[in-house]
Amino acid sequence: MRPFLIAPSILSADFARLGEDVDAVLNAGADVVHFDVMDNHYVPNLTIGPMVCQALRNYGVTADIDVHLMVKPVDRIIPDFAAAGASIITFHPEASEHVDRTLQLIKESGCKAGLVFNPATPLHYLDHVMDKLDVILLMSVNPGFGGQSFIPSTFDKLRQVRKLIDDSGYDIRLQVDGGVKVDNIAEIAAAGADMFVAGSAIFNKPDYKAVIDEMRAELASVEA
Numbered sequence: 001m002r003p004f005l006i007a008p009s010i011l012s013a014d015f016a017r018l019g020e021d022v023d024a025v026l027n028a029g030a031d032v033v034h035f036d037v038m039d040n041h042y043v044p045n046l047t048i049g050p051m052v053c054q055a056l057r058n059y060g061v062t063a064d065i066d067v068h069l070m071v072k073p074v075d076r077i078i079p080d081f082a083a084a085g086a087s088i089i090t091f092h093p094e095a096s097e098h099v100d101r102t103l104q105l106i107k108e109s110g111c112k113a114g115l116v117f118n119p120a121t122p123l124h125y126l127d128h129v130m131d132k133l134d135v136i137l138l139m140s141v142n143p144g145f146g147g148q149s150f151i152p153s154t155f156d157k158l159r160q161v162r163k164l165i166d167d168s169g170y171d172i173r174l175q176v177d178g179g180v181k182v183d184n185i186a187e188i189a190a191a192g193a194d195m196f197v198a199g200s201a202i203f204n205k206p207d208y209k210a211v212i213d214e215m216r217a218e219l220a221s222v223e224a
């Protein structure tokens with residue numbers, strides 16, 4: 001498996017000083033910035049859009065920005081995020097009328113593309129599009145808020161998707177998002193995930209490096 005990636009969700013960052021907080025978490029050893037976009041329509045919360053992504057780039061953030069779109073409709077915002085510096089764009093298939101077209105739109109915009117599955121979203125949306133995916137994101141909470149508890153049925157789903165990816169032979173990251181903590185990250189990795197989104201577990205602690213180091217130590221036990 002490829003190196004594990006830790007992607008702090010900036011949903012739990014300090015929005016009043018976002019640039020500094022993102023720099024701090026990257027300096028603490030994070031790999032990727034996870035950027036949650038909520039529209040108060042597809043999910044019951046409202047967050048940030050392309051202008052904030054552009055502002056982070058203008059501030060000097062060079063790490064990959066992983067844009068998790070919880071919006072419906074989804075297509076019209078994709079070119080704006082690509083222009084604003086997104087590296088990866090993922091979306092929920094039930095929020096798109098034409099999943100294949102949306103994936104193509106992301107790729108044509110120059111970004112990596114991924115599908116996101118809520119805890120109760122069936123995996124059949126993966127049929128016929130595996131060749132277009134760079135990321136599969138399994139939500140381990142219902143989308144909309146940080147700080148929720150990991151839903152245990154995600155473990156079975158992770159094992160299923162890990163097998164699908166391995167059998168497909170495609171180069172696809174398996175990301176998990178929601179309730180990821182130091183004390184469950186090893187079990188999540190053992191079930192097949194290789195990219196870990198964590199918001200409250202990191203940003204709600206004073207020492208980001210200490211948490212990320214602890215997560216990497218847990219992951220090292222799985223890699224060995």
Ligand SMILES: O=C(CO)[C@@H](O)[C@H](O)COP(=O)(O)O
Binds near residue numbers: 036200
């Ligand atoms: O997409 C989402 C929530 O919808 C996430 O990215 C959360 O922001 C994760 O937060 P924690 O569960 O890690 O606090």
Ligand SMILES: [Fe+2]
Binds near residue numbers: 009034036068
């Ligand atoms: Fe997310």
